[in-house]
Amino acid sequence: MYTQALDSAGAAEPQGDVEEAARLERFQARIDRDEKIEPKDWMPEDYRQALIRQIAQHAHSEVVGMLPEGNWITRAPSLRRKVVLIAKVQDEGGHGMYLYSAAETLGVSRAALIEQLLAGRAKYSSIFNYPTLTWADIGAIGWLVDGAAIMNQIPLCRCSYGPYARAMVRICKEESFHQRQGYELMLTLVRGSAAQRTMAQEALNRWWWPSLMMFGPSDAHSVHTAQSLRWKIKRFSNDELRQKFIDVTVPQAQYLGLTVPDPQLCWDEPAQHFRAGPIDWSEFQAVLAGDGPCNRERLAARREAHEAGRWVREAAAAYAEKHRTARPRPAAEEGGT
C-alpha cells in the first residue's frame, strides 16, 4: 500500500501533554465507534509499534511456514497431492506478501523486516519449529495448524487497522482450502491400512499440543492482550480462541476415529464445552526461546534461500537500471492518455 509515498503529516510532534491526551481520547473514541484507522491517520506511537510487531510476526510465520510443508513436495504420494501441496505452499508465500505489504503502510521497510527475520531477531509462530516426520504430518498441519490459524484470523478481519483487516479477509478466504485438504488427507489415511491409521494417530499426537499453544500464553500471562483488545487489534483473548478451537476440533478427531492425546480431556455438559488438561508451557517457552527441534534449521534454510537468490535480485535491478537509462520516457507520454 502506499506509505512510502506519503509525507509525514499526522506524525507531527504533539504540542504538549494536554493536546496529546486529547488526541489519544479522540483516537480511542474512533476505535470505540468501530471506525477503521487508515495509514495516513494520526495514531499513537504504541498502536503503530504494536501493529508492526504483530503484522511482522504474522508475515514471518507465513514465510517460515512454507518450510515444513515444502519439505514434502517431492515426496507427495500422488500428482493430485503434489499440485495441492504446491498450491498451498504458494498461498503461504502470498499471505506473507500481503502482510509485509500491510506492515509497510506503517512506515517500516520490507527489507528491514526481512533483515530482522534472517538475523534471528524477529519472532514467528513457534509451531513451524516442529519437524514434519511423516506424510501424515502434512494432513495434521492442514487440519490442525491451519484450523487454529483460521480461528485466530477470522476475528482479525475486523481489526481496527484497515490494511491489516483487508489482508486478513483475503487470507481467510484462502485458508479454508488449506484446512479442508488436510482433513481430507487424514480421512484418506484412516480409511487405509492399519499402518496408515497408526501414522495418522501419531501425527495427531505430535501436533495436538503445539496447535493448542499456537493461541499464545494463557490470558493471565499474556503481556499484550488487554491493550490489544482495547485498540481492537485483537477481538478475543487467547484462551477464548483456544477453547473455540478445542470445541470444534475434538468432534472432527472423533469422526476420524482418532484419539486426542489428552487423558484429561472431557465433555463439560453444563457449560457445553470440552475441557482440556493443562498445557506444558515450559515446552512453549523453550521453543520460543530458540530451542525447538527445528529453530536453527528453519532460519538456516531462510538465509540460504535469501543468499542464493541474491544474484537474481541484483541482475533484475541491473537490467531495470540499464533500461531506465537507455530509454528515457518520451515527452508525449508525460501528458497522460
Add this chain to the structure above:
Amino acid sequence: MTEDWLLYEVFIRSRSGLEHKHVGSVHAADARMAIEHARDTYTRRLEGVSIWVVRSSEIVASDPEEAEALFEPARDKIYRHPTFYAIPEEVKNL
C-alpha cells in the same frame, strides 16, 4: 542491508465491466516485473482480468487532517439529492 526494489500499488479489474480496484502493493525492479508479481500475489484464483500497477511514489493523496475542509461542504447540500423535492404521488415517471 539489501535495498528494497521499487514499491508499486496494484489495482485489479475483477471482471470486464467493473473498475480497477486497489488491492495492495508489490516490490519490483521495473513495471513489467511488478505486473508479474501482482499476478502471482493477487490473482491466484481468477480474481482479475486486468492489472494496473503504479509507482507508489507517484500517488498524491489527500491529508486526513483536511478531510473536514474537503468533504464537510457537501454535507448541507441535500438539495443535490432527488429526495429533497416533494412531488405529488399522482405524478408518475419523475
